[in-house]
Amino acid sequence: xxxxxxxxxxxxxxxxxxxxxxxxxxxxxxxxxxxxxxxxxxxxxxxxxxxxxxxxxxxxxxxxxxxxxxxxxxxxxxxxxxxxxxxxxxxxxxxxxxxxxxxxxxxxxxxxxxxxxxxxxxxxxxxxxxxxxxxxxxxxxxxxxxxxxxxxxxxxxxxxxxxxxxxxxxxxxxxxxxxxxxxxxxxxxxxxxxxxxxxxxxxxxxxxxxxxxxxxxxxxxxxxxxxxxxxxxxxxxxxxxxxxxxxxxxxxx
Numbered sequence: 447x448x449x450x451x452x453x454x455x456x457x458x459x460x461x462x463x464x465x466x467x468x469x470x471x472x473x474x475x476x477x478x479x480x481x482x483x484x485x486x487x488x489x490x491x492x493x494x495x496x497x498x499x500x501x502x503x504x505x506x507x508x509x510x511x512x513x514x515x516x517x518x519x520x521x522x523x524x525x526x527x528x529x530x531x532x533x534x535x536x537x538x539x540x541x542x543x544x545x546x547x548x549x550x551x552x553x554x555x556x557x558x559x560x561x562x563x564x565x566x567x568x569x570x571x572x573x574x575x576x577x578x579x580x581x582x583x584x585x586x587x588x589x590x591x592x593x594x595x596x597x598x599x600x601x602x603x604x605x606x607x608x609x610x611x612x613x614x615x616x617x618x619x620x621x622x623x624x625x626x627x628x629x630x631x632x633x634x635x636x637x638x639x640x641x642x643x644x645x646x647x648x649x650x651x652x653x654x655x656x657x658x659x660x661x662x663x664x665x666x667x668x669x670x671x672x673x674x675x676x677x678x679x680x681x682x683x684x685x686x687x688x689x690x691x692x693x694x695x696x697x698x699x
Contacts, residue, residue: 464498484517495509532570575590575591604642
């Protein structure tokens with residue numbers, strides 16, 4: 447039936463949502479594999495890795511992302527393969543594994559260029575730029591700027607937002623705090639326009655950081671106080687997801 451494809455489509459609508467029930471993507475993966483749709487199953491695994499990454503469990507995230515990579519390793523170019531590689535590259539960049547992150551993002555970028563996937567090109571240039579900048583290569587900032595241009599051209603508000611946040615972080619790393627604050631102000635507007643809850647939550651925390659560094663203690667305390675209750679609710683959802691995952695693993699022969 448169509449249930450596995452519908453579950454995957456639903457997960458796509460919950461971008462970077464750590465509260466998504468694991469069962470959605472676990473069932474999607476199993477159903478897609480049974481029907482021989484290996485690339486779609488790999489995408490489901492990559493999206494499940496993204497869920498765990500946003501819950502702060504990098505090891506669990508990489509486990510699912512590596513499984514997704516293994517599923518598409520021997521397959522030809524496809525949007526699913528490009529997606530799996532881009533997400534694994536992003537996770538490795540966040541884990542400071544810059545060399546492998548750039549290798550995977552570069553491979554995904556080549557696939558995206560051949561398949562004309564503009565948003566995917568934007569994501570990979572963002573990852574490459576962040577890895578370069580974090581490793582001490584200021585030229586990475588130009589990659590991030592190009593990723594933002596591509597995201598705008600692709601009308602991808604999510605990639606536009608992520609690009610602006612990472613640009614703000616990178617220019618701050620190299621001492622341009624004034625530009626960092628200006629870029630973050632642009633990002634806040636894009637976060638709201640995107641309608642993606644994860645972007646809005648992340649943006650509030652970025653605003654708290656900027657308020658702190660400019661010495662606005664009242665604003666910092668206000669933002670953190672607003673976020674505390676919401677984060678506690680999210681924490682409970684994550685704990686529940688982990689319990690379901692443990693129960694599912696115990697039930698699996």
